[in-house]
Amino acid sequence: MTSRSEGAPPGPQSRDLPAETPAVACHGLTHRFGDHVAVDNLDLEVRPGEVFGLLGPNGAGKTTTIRILTTLLPCARGAAEVFGLDVAARPLEVRRLLGYVPQQLSADANLTGWENVMLYTRLYDVPRRQRRQVAGEALAAMGLTGAADRIVRGYSGGMIRRLELAQALVSGPRLLVLDEPTIGLDPIGRSEVWQRVDALRRDSGMTVLVTTHYMDEADQLCDRLALMHQGSVRAVGSPAELKAALGPDATLEGVFRHFAGGGLGDDDGGGEYRAVRSTRRTAGRLG
Amino acid sequence: MPSGAPAAPPAGSVSRPVRAAWGAQPAILGRRAAALCLVELQKMAHDRTEIYTRAIQPLLWLVIFGETFSRIHAIPTGGKPYLDYLAPGILAQSALFIAIFYGIQIIWERDAGVLAKLMVTPTPRPALILGKSFAAGVRALAQVVVVLVASAILGVSLTANPLRIAAAALIVVLGAGFFSTLSMTIAGLALSRDRLMGIGQAITMPLFFASNALYPVKVMPGWVQAVSKVNPLSYQVDALRGLLVGTPAHVGEDFGVVVLALAVGVAAASALLGRLARG
Numbered sequence: 001m002t003s004r005s006e007g008a009p010p011g012p013q014s015r016d017l018p019a020e021t022p023a024v025a026c027h028g029l030t031h032r033f034g035d036h037v038a039v040d041n042l043d044l045e046v047r048p049g050e051v052f053g054l055l056g057p058n059g060a061g062k063t064t065t066i067r068i069l070t071t072l073l074p075c076a077r078g079a080a081e082v083f084g085l086d087v088a089a090r091p092l093e094v095r096r097l098l099g100y101v102p103q104q105l106s107a108d109a110n111l112t113g114w115e116n117v118m119l120y121t122r123l124y125d126v127p128r129r130q131r132r133q134v135a136g137e138a139l140a141a142m143g144l145t146g147a148a149d150r151i152v153r154g155y156s157g158g159m160i161r162r163l164e165l166a167q168a169l170v171s172g173p174r175l176l177v178l179d180e181p182t183i184g185l186d187p188i189g190r191s192e193v194w195q196r197v198d199a200l201r202r203d204s205g206m207t208v209l210v211t212t213h214y215m216d217e218a219d220q221l222c223d224r225l226a227l228m229h230q231g232s233v234r235a236v237g238s239p240a241e242l243k244a245a246l247g248p249d250a251t252l253e254g255v256f257r258h259f260a261g262g263g264l265g266d267d268d269g270g271g272e273y274r275a276v277r278s279t280r281r282t283a284g285r286l287g
Numbered sequence: 288m289p290s291g292a293p294a295a296p297p298a299g300s301v302s303r304p305v306r307a308a309w310g311a312q313p314a315i316l317g318r319r320a321a322a323l324c325l326v327e328l329q330k331m332a333h334d335r336t337e338i339y340t341r342a343i344q345p346l347l348w349l350v351i352f353g354e355t356f357s358r359i360h361a362i363p364t365g366g367k368p369y370l371d372y373l374a375p376g377i378l379a380q381s382a383l384f385i386a387i388f389y390g391i392q393i394i395w396e397r398d399a400g401v402l403a404k405l406m407v408t409p410t411p412r413p414a415l416i417l418g419k420s421f422a423a424g425v426r427a428l429a430q431v432v433v434v435l436v437a438s439a440i441l442g443v444s445l446t447a448n449p450l451r452i453a454a455a456a457l458i459v460v461l462g463a464g465f466f467s468t469l470s471m472t473i474a475g476l477a478l479s480r481d482r483l484m485g486i487g488q489a490i491t492m493p494l495f496f497a498s499n500a501l502y503p504v505k506v507m508p509g510w511v512q513a514v515s516k517v518n519p520l521s522y523q524v525d526a527l528r529g530l531l532v533g534t535p536a537h538v539g540e541d542f543g544v545v546v547l548a549l550a551v552g553v554a555a556a557s558a559l560l561g562r563l564a565r566g
């Protein structure tokens with residue numbers, strides 16, 4: 001299979017090739033559940049320090065990809081690396097680099113916010129003397145200082161998400177993996193979560209890999225996006241590039257519909273779409 | 288307050304080199320298990336009602352079943368009043384019923400994403416299982432208090448030796464720990480709550496009735512005796528009777544069997560945890 005055709009089309013793409021180790025690199029990643037191919041020969045590269053959005057319709061394979069990257073699922077075919085560490089070969093080291101917020105609301109509802117965060121300081125070996133400070137700062141950064149002593153069962157969805165971010169932050173992760181962090185949140189909850197993620201990234205330079213179904217979020221908050229459909233990546237680029245490739249007045253939702261909406265057309269693997277960043281030719285063909 | 292920047296890595300937590308995998312493993316396991324035990328205690332402290340409601344069932348067994356069968360005189364107890372014979376059995380039973388619930392709890396945590404998030408931390412899987420079995424043990428400890436107090440009130444002649452009581456409490460904790468790992472092992476095989484409930488019920492009753500909890504092994508049919516022989520509950524009850532009411536027992540052997548069962552249970556449940564998280 002052709003993996004990333006680096007340098008094949010001469011153009012701006014070659015300039016973008018990162019000199020440093022990519023935060024995430026997947027090559028030919030494939031995962032089956034029984035006969036169902038959930039991730040199909042997926043290639044993906046996330047650069048250090050960027051907010052990278054993984055978009056795609058329900059069942060596209062976003063969560064499955066994330067679960068392989070976070071060592072929850074075995075990496076049976078293909079390769080996945082986090083900051084150059086092979087996910088299958090060195091899972092423990094990979095886990096030390098990750099902060100992970102799964103798709104479901106996953107804070108422990110029977111503990112207080114403070115206890116939830118303190119647990120993670122212990123699980124990540126934050127030295128005993130620093131634990132309270134680290135937990136306090138993480139909660140403060142997520143605007144939860146006042147609610148810290150309340151049982152999480154009484155939190156709103158947005159508060160739980162921010163608490164989960166606080167949990168994910170205590171280890172100072174280099175890669176923050178957020179699977180639909182704003183799912184089910186009201187607009188205020190959504191924007192609060194994103195404000196915090198944005199501030200984090202600005203202050204710490206951590207890399208963020210995020211999935212979402214909200215095109216406005218992806219458009220405004222992600223540096224680059226990958227559009228997934230039926231287990232593989234159909235297009236990669238900045239929101240502006242993806243829109244421009246589709247047409248002058250294209251919206252991101254239009255891009256999404258283009259790659260995922262028709263859906264049932266011939267499955268060509270999307271190889272040429274991946275070059276969408278570099279080419280107006282593609283735009284012409286699509287337009 | 289230092290504004291913003293919580294993500295500044297807490298000194299050393301990330302850049303610290305990963306320790307030599309094998310030498311450091313027991314230390315990490317111990318620390319992680321302690322952290323997970325602590326949150327289980329915190330959860331119990333927040334919701335004590337469950338501990339009270341759990342106390343009802345063993346009381347009913349002692350009062351209704353115990354008093355009734357005391358009158359029938361149908362069960363050979365080696366000269367002990369039946370209530371004396373029964374009380375240790377009910378103690379072990381109530382711990383079993385608490386522990387068997389932990390498989391359902393871990394499936395629930397899987398469905399909620401709690402488990403996945405824990406498994407993405409650098410935590411050895413046995414630590415996750417140990418935390419849960421510790422919780423089962425502590426909850427069972429509450430039953431020790433309930434059953435012993437109730438038994439004393441009902442006139443059971445219990446030992447007053449604090450060492451014996453402590454040893455009895457210990458084997459209840461170990462036994463509950465084992466049955467929670469059994470339940471979590473089955474969870475790792477069944478993968479869904481519905482199937483686990485079915486299997487759990489199908490297995491709890493035979494474990495209970497094919498043991499010496501209610502009657503001595505020698506009154507059972509041969510094949511039930513065989514089940515009882517490999518049933519850790521029987522060993523637990525044997526030790527409890529010996530320690531609490533002074534029937535002849537093999538306390539040392541009983542502890543050995545229960546500890547071994549617990550070790551096997553932790554290993555099996557840990558090995559299946561990945562499968563459970565995936566399922």
Ligand SMILES: Nc1ncnc2c1ncn2[C@@H]1O[C@H](COP(=O)(O)OP(=O)(O)OP(=O)(O)O)[C@@H](O)[C@H]1O
Nearest residue numbers: 033038056057058059060061062063064065565566
């Ligand atoms: N444990 C599993 N067993 C069997 N099939 C699964 C399992 N998990 C996911 N799948 C299937 O794999 C495909 C990809 O699922 P995945 O959860 O990765 O999609 P997704 O892109 O995250 O979707 P969503 O936007 O709905 O979260 C789907 O068809 C799903 O039904």
Ligand SMILES: [Mg+2]
Nearest residue numbers: 062063064103
């Ligand atoms: Mg998903």
